[in-house]
Amino acid sequence: MYLIRHRGAKPAIHETASIAATAVVSGDVTIGEDTVVLAGAVITSEGAPVSIGARCVVMENSVIRGAGRHPCTIGHHVLIGPHAHVCGATIAPRCFLSTGATVFNGSVLEEGTRMAVHSVVHIDTFCPASTFIPAGHTAFGEPARIFRPDEALSLHRLVAAKGFTRTVFGFDSTEMGIPDSVELLCDRYAGALHKHAVDRLDEED
Numbered sequence: 001m002y003l004i005r006h007r008g009a010k011p012a013i014h015e016t017a018s019i020a021a022t023a024v025v026s027g028d029v030t031i032g033e034d035t036v037v038l039a040g041a042v043i044t045s046e047g048a049p050v051s052i053g054a055r056c057v058v059m060e061n062s063v064i065r066g067a068g069r070h071p072c073t074i075g076h077h078v079l080i081g082p083h084a085h086v087c088g089a090t091i092a093p094r095c096f097l098s099t100g101a102t103v104f105n106g107s108v109l110e111e112g113t114r115m116a117v118h119s120v121v122h123i124d125t126f127c128p129a130s131t132f133i134p135a136g137h138t139a140f141g142e143p144a145r146i147f148r149p150d151e152a153l154s155l156h157r158l159v160a161a162k163g164f165t166r167t168v169f170g171f172d173s174t175e176m177g178i179p180d181s182v183e184l185l186c187d188r189y190a191g192a193l194h195k196h197a198v199d200r201l202d203e204e205d
Contacts, residue, residue, distance in 0.1 A: 001025060001037075003202045006045065007195060010202055014054075026199070028066070032056070032076070047192065048088060053078065062086075068170060070105045081117075087168075089121070092129075101133075105168050122159055123167045 001019040003011050006027035013019060014033040023037045027045030032054035037043065040061040043050055048066035053076035058064065062084040066072040070088025074080075078091055081099040088105035094112055097103070101115040106124040113127045116135040121127060126142040133139045138147045138155055147155045165173040165181065169188060173181035 004044075005200045005202050007047075009045065011043075048072070050074075053093065056080070059084070067105060067168075075111075098135075122155075123162060123164055 001021055002024045004024065004026035009028035011025040011027070011029040011031070013025065013031045014035070016033045017031045017035045019025065019037045020039040020041070022039045023041045025031070025043045028049040029043050029045050030049070030051045031037070032052060034054055035052055035056040035058070037058040038060045041058050043052070043058070043064045045066045047068050048071040050064055050066040050072045052058070052064070052074045055077050056074060057079045059080060059082045061082055062080050063086070064072055064074070064080065065087045067088040072086060072088055074086070074091045075093035077094045080086060080097045081101060083099055084097045084101045086097070086103045089103040089107040089109065091103070091109045092111040095109050096114045098115055098117045098119070100118040103109065103121045104123045107121045109121065109127045109131070110129040112130040115121065115133045118136050119133040120138040121133065121144070122138055122140040124142065125140050125144050127139055127144045131139065131144055133146060136149050139145070140147060140155060140158060163172060165171055165185065169185050171184060171188065
């Protein structure tokens with residue numbers, strides 16, 4: 001495994017956890033007992049910590065990220081499927097995220113939430129206990145409303161009104177043109193990510 005010291009913080013991994021040789025764990029990350037992280041997964045603290053509980057399964061090529069003002073907290077007995085993406089969210093114990101599921105910043109999934117293949121929980125969404133998001137559908141709101149794929153345009157309007165760039169990247173793009181907002185986003189994000197230039201690979205413990 002690749003254990004990366006980032007911003008002075010080194011991952012803390014329980015001695016009973018199993019981390020694949022090609023997984024990357026970077027910065028202020030805590031992984032609990034008997035948790036398994038499979039090949040190609042990336043678990044990274046980008047300005048906010050990541051905490052993963054006991055007996056979780058993080059499958060191939062998934063990404064788990066603490067970002068900016070949004071820590072990422074995952075409870076016990078959570079399965080995160082291949083190619084899933086969890087950024088700055090809180091996931092209670094005994095949740096199931098299928099292949100390609102995405103959970104955005106500021107969201108909360110209560111116990112027993114299930115996400116089917118390629119489903120999405122959008123920014124600042126609250127999923128009550130035992131919520132089910134069908135394949136290809138998106139949950140948004142407090143509490144979550146489930147949007148079908150053919151409701152994408154109305155969902156986009158609601159997310160824009162909520163302020164996606166403000167929630168995820170820390171600036172309001174509503175009064176900017178698209179090219180200008182993308183330029184600002186890249187400038188800010190690249191500036192923050194340049195901190196990786198001084199990262200250090202630690203030896204496995």
